[in-house]
Amino acid sequence: MSVTFLPVRGLPEIRPNDNLAHILAQALRDDCTSGDVLVVTQKVVSKAEGRLVPLDTVEPSPFAVTFAQAWGRDPRHIEVVLRESRRVLRMGPGGLIISETHHGLVCAHAGVDLSNVDGGGSACLLPVDPDASAERLHVALSNTLGFPLPVIISDSFGRAWRNGIVNVAIGVAGMLATTDHRGKKDTAGYELHATLLATADAIAAGTDLVTGKTDAVPAVLVRGVAWQSGDGHGQDLVMESTRNLFP
Amino acid sequence: MSVTFLPVRGLPEIRPNDNLAHILAQALRDDCTSGDVLVVTQKVVSKAEGRLVPLDTVEPSPFAVTFAQAWGRDPRHIEVVLRESRRVLRMGPGGLIISETHHGLVCAHAGVDLSNVDGGGSACLLPVDPDASAERLHVALSNTLGFPLPVIISDSFGRAWRNGIVNVAIGVAGMLATTDHRGKKDTAGYELHATLLATADAIAAGTDLVTGKTDAVPAVLVRGVAWQSGDGHGQDLVMESTRNLFP
Numbered sequence: 001m002s003v004t005f006l007p008v009r010g011l012p013e014i015r016p017n018d019n020l021a022h023i024l025a026q027a028l029r030d031d032c033t034s035g036d037v038l039v040v041t042q043k044v045v046s047k048a049e050g051r052l053v054p055l056d057t058v059e060p061s062p063f064a065v066t067f068a069q070a071w072g073r074d075p076r077h078i079e080v081v082l083r084e085s086r087r088v089l090r091m092g093p094g095g096l097i098i099s100e101t102h103h104g105l106v107c108a109h110a111g112v113d114l115s116n117v118d119g120g121g122s123a124c125l126l127p128v129d130p131d132a133s134a135e136r137l138h139v140a141l142s143n144t145l146g147f148p149l150p151v152i153i154s155d156s157f158g159r160a161w162r163n164g165i166v167n168v169a170i171g172v173a174g175m176l177a178t179t180d181h182r183g184k185k186d187t188a189g190y191e192l193h194a195t196l197l198a199t200a201d202a203i204a205a206g207t208d209l210v211t212g213k214t215d216a217v218p219a220v221l222v223r224g225v226a227w228q229s230g231d232g233h234g235q236d237l238v239m240e241s242t243r244n245l246f247p
Numbered sequence: 248m249s250v251t252f253l254p255v256r257g258l259p260e261i262r263p264n265d266n267l268a269h270i271l272a273q274a275l276r277d278d279c280t281s282g283d284v285l286v287v288t289q290k291v292v293s294k295a296e297g298r299l300v301p302l303d304t305v306e307p308s309p310f311a312v313t314f315a316q317a318w319g320r321d322p323r324h325i326e327v328v329l330r331e332s333r334r335v336l337r338m339g340p341g342g343l344i345i346s347e348t349h350h351g352l353v354c355a356h357a358g359v360d361l362s363n364v365d366g367g368g369s370a371c372l373l374p375v376d377p378d379a380s381a382e383r384l385h386v387a388l389s390n391t392l393g394f395p396l397p398v399i400i401s402d403s404f405g406r407a408w409r410n411g412i413v414n415v416a417i418g419v420a421g422m423l424a425t426t427d428h429r430g431k432k433d434t435a436g437y438e439l440h441a442t443l444l445a446t447a448d449a450i451a452a453g454t455d456l457v458t459g460k461t462d463a464v465p466a467v468l469v470r471g472v473a474w475q476s477g478d479g480h481g482q483d484l485v486m487e488s489t490r491n492l493f494p
Contacts, residue, residue: 001254001457002251002252002253002254002457003251003252003453003456003457004249004250004251004252005249005250005251005453006249007248007249089492090492090493092492096492098492105408106407106408156442156444159406159407159445160353160406160407160408160486160491160492160493161352161353161407161485161486161491161493162415162445162448162484162485162486163425163443163445163483163484163485163486164425164443164444164445164446164448164484165442165443165444165445166444166445166448166449166452167449168409178410178411195403195412196410196411196412197403197411197412197413197455198406198409198410198411198412198413199411199455199456201409201411201413201452202413202414202452202453202455202456203453203456205413205448205449205452205453206250206252206449206450206452206453206456208444208446208449209250209446209449209450209453209469209471209472209473210248210249210250210471222456224456224457225456226456236410237409237410237411238408238409238410239407239408239409239410244407244408245336245337245339245343245345245407246337246407246408246493
């Protein structure tokens with residue numbers, strides 16, 4: 001069975017209070033078939049949800065000012081990053097901050113992004129609850145289309161020990177986020193002890209290949225994945241603190 | 248432009264000293280077209296290269312015995328993991344070892360695997376030099392096919408802070424491993440400071456969706472990726488120690 005990633009074309013620029021589900025449904029109507037998974041980038045979900053903070057409204061703390069000045073960063077951006085963080089893991093060269101967001105996601109700059117937003121005048125925050133955002137899109141689109149359409153909300157994360165970014169799934173609805181092969185036997189009859197596949201992350205990662213960071217392709221249909229229906233969440237991919245070896 | 252992941256079917260069980268390039272060429276001949284990328288799992292590359300260690304030939308060190316007994320692990324497996332490691336980052340509950348391999352890869356158990364190998368009687372090591380393995384397959388297959396076929400050797404890695412495994416690229420040949428968007432302007436005219444896309448990792452990750460851990464699909468053709476030709480390597484994805492914030 002092959003798997004195909006299809007960019008969703010023709011979406012307008014998304015703005016606060018846009019009905020994203022309605023806009024996506026219009027764009028998908030002719031292209032989407034039962035069994036597809038829809039991946040939507042965090043950026044358009046956040047924009048539609050109004051998760052934009054004009055930088056000129058941000059009063060940076062002394063801590064944010066000190067760190068930003070040391071690395072030539074905008075103190076207002078650093079301030080927003082700190083507000084979106086539950087805790088900081090590392091503050092590195094170049095003004096890089098690796099922190100844990102209020103959702104438990106560990107990533108650079110708490111997912112706060114200046115790019116692709118109003119020419120840089122606003123910071124774009126992650127959705128308040130990416131799983132709830134995915135669920136709303138999943139329910140609305142499934143109702144409109146007449147079949148269940150799983151929805152993944154993606155964001156591009158750096159990784160420990162590896163260069164470059166890949167997309168991961170920060171919100172999931174309408175499918176299981178992982179595929180559990182633990183306890184199954186492989187073709188040699190040997191038990192696979194540790195094989196929990198991060199299915200939603202694998203789907204999100206593949207969308208990098210069709211979106212392009214400078215193009216405006218904020219949604220991708222993925223066809224042919226043997227996804228499992230169920231009440232999966234992006235939070236299922238967030239490692240429990242008790243298992244975290246890199247706190 | 249859509250991207251499609253096509254499983255390569257009909258490959259026999261790979262054994263030491265098999266000519267993997269020849270076997271792949273036979274399987275690909277009718278299916279492969281110019282522009283495709285071939286992803287081959289580490290397991291079959293290692294098998295063809297004879298990177299199998301019969302466990303009954305392994306004399307575990309006292310350190311390996313102590314750690315293995317504490318967690319109900321096979322001391323010979325732990326011994327092989329330590330031998331394949333340059334340094335250990337964490338030794339965790341359940342006998343989990345996170346180490347840096349001699350290639351600089353940070354992963355669980357130094358990529359040493361007991362599954363899918365001879366019913367568990369041998370340990371399968373990573374290739375000695377996955378980039379060289381990829382290069383050999385790339386050169387041989389490109390010559391046979393008459394057009395350049397980039398080759399990625401994949402392995403499934405866990406991640407810090409996230410549950411589940413995804414495939415990553417440990418060897419690359421015939422294409423750039425990353426796509427550099429740094430310095431480009433996005434659609435809002437804002438400069439994208441930090442966007443180095445881990446293209447080869449994104450390609451590898453997507454193959455998880457068609458291979459399946461219990462099926463025997465050790466190779467995947469990826470069609471439609473706008474890969475950049477060049478002398479890329481899996482090592483390009485290994486973060487330099489000077490940039491590593493999680494040593």
